[in-house]
Amino acid sequence: KQEVTQIPAALSVPEGENLVLNCSFTDSAIYNLQWFRQDPGKGLTSLLLIQSSQREQTSGRLNASLDKSSGRSTLYIAASQPGDSATYLCAVGARGGAGSYQLTFGKGTKLSVIP
Amino acid sequence: NAGVTQTPKFQVLKTGQSMTLQCAQDMNHEYMSWYRQDPGMGLRLIHYSVGAGITDQGEVPNGYNVSRSTTEDFPLRLLSAAPSQTSVYFCASSYTVFDQPQHFGDGTRLSIL
Secondary structure, eight states, X not given: OOOEEEEOSEEEEETTOOEEEEEEESOOOOSEEEEEEEOTTSOEEEXXXXXXXXXXXXXXTEEEEEETTTTEEEEEEOSOXXXXXXXXXXXXXEEOGGGOEEEEXXXXXXXXXXX | OOOEEEEOSEEEEOTTOOEEEEEEESSOOSEEEEEEEETTTEEEEEEXXXXXXXXXXXXXXXXXXXXXXXXXXXXXXXXXXXXXXOEEEEEEEESSSSSSOOEEOOOEEEEEO
């Protein structure tokens, strides 16, 4: 069974700092990996999607990398801002039971950027 | 486009009651799914659909039913509510299953007394 782990569970940084969020998964037979942002009381917003054949994706100040063989992904946030404060979720897309497609989520990293 | 719309946003039920959580998307997405989010558990897949008329079970399907009569709508039914079903429920959709990001609704916060 696929398991996704995110470390740390919470992170507090001063504004302007570069930071890295970590995600690890146990089964490397994946189709893709997605990073989401969740604000309190809100749904999830997709930030970056990396296909299993790709090594990284970039969007603005965000860069996500994928090392499928070692079961790791990182989300790099450059020049953090208070508006980046949210919970960041990593999700792995893979075959589930009976040929289904299933996203398996980590429990998230709660980021606080202090002005 | 409204994206993925979930109704209601909040609901309180008594044990044993039934209800339907609504999910609609206006993006012509084929793939739709339901998740529940619980503290310390993360999001878990309940049911999913790869197109109209096709549904299947996810990781935690017991106590829930779904149907997909149209591309746009994917309702989730609680047959006989139990306190263990107190959770936040999210509906998600994507155009294809394997290579497109998932779009999520804002969730339904459900309390079972």
